[in-house]
Amino acid sequence: MNSHIQEKRGRRLGITYSAPMGLWLTFFFLVPLCIIILYSFLKKGLYGGVEWEFTLTAYRQMLNPNFMRVFLRTLWVAALSTVITITLALPCGYAMARSRHQVMWLALVIIPFWTNSLIRIYAWIAILSSEGFVNEALKALGVIGESLPLIYNQGAVITVLIYMYIPFAILPLFTTIDKFDFQLLEAARDLGASKPESIFKVMIPNIRSGIITAVIFTFIPIFGAYTVPLLVGGKDSYMIGNIIVDQVTKTRNWPLASAFSLVITVVSTIGVIWMMTSTASERARLKAPAQVVDANGGIT
Amino acid sequence: MGKRLKGFDVTVKDVSRAYGSFKALDDVSIEIRKGEFFSLLGPSGCGKTTLLRIIAGFDSPDNGVVLLDGKDILPLPPDKRQVNTVFQSYALFPHLSVYENVAFPLRLRKVPAAKLDAKVRDYLHLVQLDNHMDKKPSMLSGGQKQRVAIARALINEPSVLLLDEPLSALDAKLRQNLLVELDHLHDQIGITFIYVTHDQSEALSVSDRIAVMNQGKVLQIGTPYEIYESPATDFVARFIGETNLFPAVVKQCVPYEDYYMTTLDIPALGTEIKVTDYDNLAVGQHVSFTVRPEKLKITGHQPTRVGKDINLFRGIVEEPIYSGFQSKYYVSLENGTVIKVIQQHANYMDEGPDIDWKDQVFVSWSAEDGYIVEVVDS
Numbered sequence: 001m002n003s004h005i006q007e008k009r010g011r012r013l014g015i016t017y018s019a020p021m022g023l024w025l026t027f028f029f030l031v032p033l034c035i036i037i038l039y040s041f042l043k044k045g046l047y048g049g050v051e052w053e054f055t056l057t058a059y060r061q062m063l064n065p066n067f068m069r070v071f072l073r074t075l076w077v078a079a080l081s082t083v084i085t086i087t088l089a090l091p092c093g094y095a096m097a098r099s100r101h102q103v104m105w106l107a108l109v110i111i112p113f114w115t116n117s118l119i120r121i122y123a124w125i126a127i128l129s130s131e132g133f134v135n136e137a138l139k140a141l142g143v144i145g146e147s148l149p150l151i152y153n154q155g156a157v158i159t160v161l162i163y164m165y166i167p168f169a170i171l172p173l174f175t176t177i178d179k180f181d182f183q184l185l186e187a188a189r190d191l192g193a194s195k196p197e198s199i200f201k202v203m204i205p206n207i208r209s210g211i212i213t214a215v216i217f218t219f220i221p222i223f224g225a226y227t228v229p230l231l232v233g234g235k236d237s238y239m240i241g242n243i244i245v246d247q248v249t250k251t252r253n254w255p256l257a258s259a260f261s262l263v264i265t266v267v268s269t270i271g272v273i274w275m276m277t278s279t280a281s282e283r284a285r286l287k288a289p290a291q292v293v294d295a296n297g298g299i300t
Numbered sequence: 301m302g303k304r305l306k307g308f309d310v311t312v313k314d315v316s317r318a319y320g321s322f323k324a325l326d327d328v329s330i331e332i333r334k335g336e337f338f339s340l341l342g343p344s345g346c347g348k349t350t351l352l353r354i355i356a357g358f359d360s361p362d363n364g365v366v367l368l369d370g371k372d373i374l375p376l377p378p379d380k381r382q383v384n385t386v387f388q389s390y391a392l393f394p395h396l397s398v399y400e401n402v403a404f405p406l407r408l409r410k411v412p413a414a415k416l417d418a419k420v421r422d423y424l425h426l427v428q429l430d431n432h433m434d435k436k437p438s439m440l441s442g443g444q445k446q447r448v449a450i451a452r453a454l455i456n457e458p459s460v461l462l463l464d465e466p467l468s469a470l471d472a473k474l475r476q477n478l479l480v481e482l483d484h485l486h487d488q489i490g491i492t493f494i495y496v497t498h499d500q501s502e503a504l505s506v507s508d509r510i511a512v513m514n515q516g517k518v519l520q521i522g523t524p525y526e527i528y529e530s531p532a533t534d535f536v537a538r539f540i541g542e543t544n545l546f547p548a549v550v551k552q553c554v555p556y557e558d559y560y561m562t563t564l565d566i567p568a569l570g571t572e573i574k575v576t577d578y579d580n581l582a583v584g585q586h587v588s589f590t591v592r593p594e595k596l597k598i599t600g601h602q603p604t605r606v607g608k609d610i611n612l613f614r615g616i617v618e619e620p621i622y623s624g625f626q627s628k629y630y631v632s633l634e635n636g637t638v639i640k641v642i643q644q645h646a647n648y649m650d651e652g653p654d655i656d657w658k659d660q661v662f663v664s665w666s667a668e669d670g671y672i673v674e675v676v677d678s
């Protein structure tokens with residue numbers, strides 16, 4: 001009937017509207033991805049590049065325990081930094097949403113982006129190095145006699161990564177918290193919830209989508225990070241990103257670099273899908289409270 | 301559910317609350333009795349919600365006290381007060397099902413599963429939502445949401461239920477039905493209801509007593525009947541129902557049976573009228589005179605027998621408004637003053653109302669039907 005026709009037309013229009021986006025994704029994401037997949041199955045050229053010969057060498061090389069250690073470390077650093085970032089960003093987003101000076105706070109969050117990220121990382125070197133701001137200040141105050149090892153280690157990497165990506169967590173959190181109906185907190189208090197209970201039982205579940213976006217926006221770039229561990233990390237801070245760069249520029253093993261890139265893409269994709277299905281199953285659970293949810297939440 | 305809960309009395313004493321220099325509440329004192337259906341009635345912005353929030357614990361007064369069952373509750377946080385609120389926008393938790401919304405207070409108190417389930421079902425049944433418990437709030441109609449909010453507020457068995465304009469988001473017909481249901485619910489469970497509304501007909505129809513507020517002040521507290529028939533101020537007279545209100549000067553005041561027959565000079569009517577009053581008013585005192593439109597009689601021909609205490613005026617119908625069960629007429633008197641008259645249509649009318657636009661009519665009322673609102677002499 002009438003609505004049927006409209007629905008059909010709507011669907012056709014949907015294709016028209018999404019065409020530019022589709023073309024963009026095809027040329028700048030799908031095509032490069034296919035090239036990477038292809039390269040990872042080819043033989044390494046002598047001075048970089050590839051030879052057109054199918055082989056699984058790259059994947060065999062990847063199983064090297066040294067590489068595995070870097071992979072696990074990258075996973076761990078990304079997870080830890082993300083958790084800390086979100087934990088810090090939540091109260092920030094909350095305070096911003098409740099503030100009367102939202103525009104000012106938003107500007108303060110965004111202003112650092114006006115400076116090149118490399119320069120900001122170098123600024124951290126100036127702050128953390130053995131003759132840096134923190135050490136000199138502490139020495140001047142007589143708190144310490146000798147410089148603390150604040151830089152070129154895992155701690156420095158995590159600190160700077162959090163600094164770099166916290167705006168990407170604050171912004172989506174701020175937007176969802178701003179839309180949150182704060183009267184719900186009053187309702188919770190009214191019904192007997194303490195202040196923390198009202199936050200955890202009512203606000204957090206209702207800003208889930210913002211938290212998920214924030215996690216995706218921080219975890220994925222941190223998982224692929226390479227400048228930060230390169231500039232403020234030590235020998236033990238190497239991450240997958242650094243391996244890829246080394247394989248392209250020093251070792252000239254393009255298939256291996258491609259294989260590692262693929263790992264980053266796959267891990268990120270799994271992360272996103274897991275996050276999305278867990279919200280979907282949450283929604284399904286709410287529709288049917290009696291049903292028991294699969295504990296795996298959708299990953300296989 | 302045969303359950304009856306225990307209601308507490310609420311005393312609000314000398315409560316003031318200012319936002320900057322603006323006084324949202326100005327020295328408000330109200331005593332609400334155990335188990336009463338008490339309404340706070342006033343126009344938008346008069347401070348009703350502010351008072352409710354102070355009783356619930358979301359706001360604190362600049363001075364004054366609030367007693368629940370004789371105990372000061374101002375130091376207690378909202379979760380420690382035996383008071384629950386039905387919010388104007390319902391404030392249902394969107395991430396929880398109807399069942400879980402109602403179960404929320406019990407889950408906080410870690411009530412055992414079997415007891416929790418029985419109680420939630422019990423209260424969902426009380427508000428007739430048995431068939432909707434798995435739905436999310438977004439899938440409910442306005443009236444259903446309101447019921448969830450009520451069940452959720454009642455499940456903690458509060459002594460006082462605060463309702464902030466719970467019907468204002470609903471259409472007129474549904475409002476009537478839910479109002480009656482609310483009244484039944486109140487009779488059934490027996491706790492104190494404090495009901496905020498700006499709709500005078502709502503307040504009149506269900507309340508035991510009403511406090512009429514304006515600009516942060518309580519103007520009058522009384523039963524619906526007292527407030528309608530004996531308004532304490534001009535504002536109350538105008539705000540509650542419809543009325544004709546004129547400034548007047550006392551001309552004469554003589555004892556008459558067990559009250560006083562007062563003669564008032566009303567410049568707006570260009571004449572003197574008679575009205576009975578319980579007070580012996582001083583001659584020359586400035587007062588307001590009010591008479592409700594439904595107490596006026598309107599006829600197309602001059603009444604033959606006019607008693608001594610009947611006030612009679614001649615006029616022209618400027619605007620007849622027919623609304624089925626009654627007609628309202630704006631009658632322009634000879635000196636130009638317009639007076640409102642409401643005529644009930646109690647009998648079947650073949651030809652419609654016999655009074656029409658531009659008809660000459662006679663408007664009359666008995667001295668006993670007028671009312672003197674006292675005014676402080678200026």
Ligand SMILES: Nc1ncnc2c1ncn2[C@@H]1O[C@H](COP(=O)(O)OP(=O)(O)OP(=O)(O)O)[C@@H](O)[C@H]1O
Pocket residue numbers: 319324342343344345346347348349350351498
């Ligand atoms: N947080 C606040 N800051 C400043 N002014 C406020 C605040 N809360 C309320 N007010 C003012 O106090 C007055 C009373 O507000 P309140 O919400 O109690 O009115 P109300 O009687 O409930 O009105 P309505 O019928 O429109 O809900 C209003 O003029 C309002 O603007």
Ligand SMILES: [Mg+2]
Pocket residue numbers: 348349350464
């Ligand atoms: Mg209000």
